[in-house]
Amino acid sequence: MFRAGEGPWTKETLTQLNWDVHIGDIVVVEGGKKIEENDRVLLVASSCALTGFSIFVTMACSYRPPGDYKLLQEEWIQKRAVQKRELALLVDDPLDPHAKEQKSHRARIFCEWLVEQYGVDRLQEGSGVIDVAGGKGDIAFELWLCRDIPTTLIDPVRRHARQDCKLIDDQRQVKTRRTHLKFMAQHGKPKWTHMMEELNNDLIATHNALFQSCSIVVGMHPDEATEAIVDAALAFSKPFAIVPCCVMSRLFPNRYWNDDKVATYEVFVEYLKAKHPGIRSAFLPFGGRNQVLYRM
Secondary structure (H helix, E strand, O other), X not given: OOEOOOOEOOHHHHHOOOOOOOOOEXXXXXXXXXXXXXXXXXXXXXXXXXXXXXXOOOOOOOOOOOOOHHHHHHHHHHHHHHHHHHHOOOOOOOOOHHHOEOHHHHHHHHHHHHHHHHOHHHHOOOOEEEEEOOOOXXXXXXXXXXXXXXXEEEOOOEEEOOOOOEEEOOEEEEEOOHHHHHHHHHHOOOOOEEEOXXXXXXXXXXXXXXXXXXXXXXXXXXXXXXXXXXXHHHHOOOOEEEEOOOOOOOOOOOOEEOOEEOOOHHHHHHHHHOOOOOOEEEEOOEOOOOEEEEEO
């Protein structure tokens, strides 16, 4: 609490000013410090404005938590979670942000959508699904181990079961999810195919048959590989499904759409959709970037 002319301002005082204020909110204040007889430092405010949300306390003020601090803190945490979901809502996203699942479930949700959209039989055709920049293999786990859909993971990062990370043979190694290893052991299933390479023209030339025979090329938040997935799929007249996330404008400074530099997520999506008239879009029910661009 801080002093504003007539006395201390409480949560109720600020709320009466038509501000939606909670414990932990950042408030920009103009004024000065005042030292009281007990050496307490108070900030005497002449004006203030609510600017954002964070659990910080300014070092210039003495902080006196109210008696219901725990209740107010819990209220703030719950409200912040709601606001984050609302702020993450993409333009044209019709889904209720409060009904979405956590981002940790996005691989399962994406794969359920793939099965619903394309069907298991179609996904199993040829060499199966190519998953680009699939990280620890969550997509491959859902498709291959859980649904018997052949999946090839293309990601330059080597995966293994150790808990530490270190450089071996110039390949960065990280821990494979224990749930994947446990499932493989229980069901006696081999791991999916993992090609520790980047998706580029050299890889496509070397593994041309893989792309010729695959059923679809997919990517969940594939970052710098996003456009490469679309281009590769179109080059082989293959279906694809991607969920774009990072724009990577510094890595790709020569991207333009309608004479505008591709520097925002919205422009990036339009840039990708302009590559083929058959590209569609949909939204998946999880938090964060959840728009899927796909071609049948």
